[in-house]
Amino acid sequence: MNYDFKILPNSQLESIVPLVFELNEGKIEASVLSSRFNEIKNQNYECAIITLKNEIVGITGLWYCTRHYSGKSVEIDHVYIKPQHRNKGLGKSFMNWIQEYCKAKGYESLELNTYVQNHPSHKFYYNEGFKILGYHFLKKI
Numbered sequence: 626m627n628y629d630f631k632i633l634p635n636s637q638l639e640s641i642v643p644l645v646f647e648l649n650e651g652k653i654e655a656s657v658l659s660s661r662f663n664e665i666k667n668q669n670y671e672c673a674i675i676t677l678k679n680e681i682v683g684i685t686g687l688w689y690c691t692r693h694y695s696g697k698s699v700e701i702d703h704v705y706i707k708p709q710h711r712n713k714g715l716g717k718s719f720m721n722w723i724q725e726y727c728k729a730k731g732y733e734s735l736e737l738n739t740y741v742q743n744h745p746s747h748k749f750y751y752n753e754g755f756k757i758l759g760y761h762f763l764k765k766i
Contacts (some may be wrong), residue, residue: 645662702737713760738761
């Protein structure tokens with residue numbers, strides 16, 4: 626299959642809401658996701674997508690910042706590939722594309738969070754050269 630990797634213009638972020646809805650298993654309403662992406666499009670964010678014949682089949686967010694411990698850094702946020710496109714080496718190709726894209730933009734490091742119970746992702750990211758540095762905590766206020 627001939628997959629393409631590219632950056633989705635922030636003006637088109639609404640088009641990824643159905644995939645993010647799937648990713649979150651419907652736990653966050655589509656209207657809430659739309660509202661949040663409407664805010665996100667004006668922040669230091671890009672959405673990388675995987676397409677097949679002009680259909681979006683995979684996504685991830687890219688958050689840009691400078692961190693004291695890692696320099697110019699990109700946080701990869703919620704990688705999601707539709708189930709029928711998994712286990713074909715697509716995730717590895719996507720990570721390679723993201724790394725080269727971010728490196729070309731002058732960034733020095735990639736980081737990400739993964740859910741504790743998502744054991745397949747842990748193995749995948751270890752194999753991609755990521756190291757565990759700590760825990761991610763969240764408190765709603």
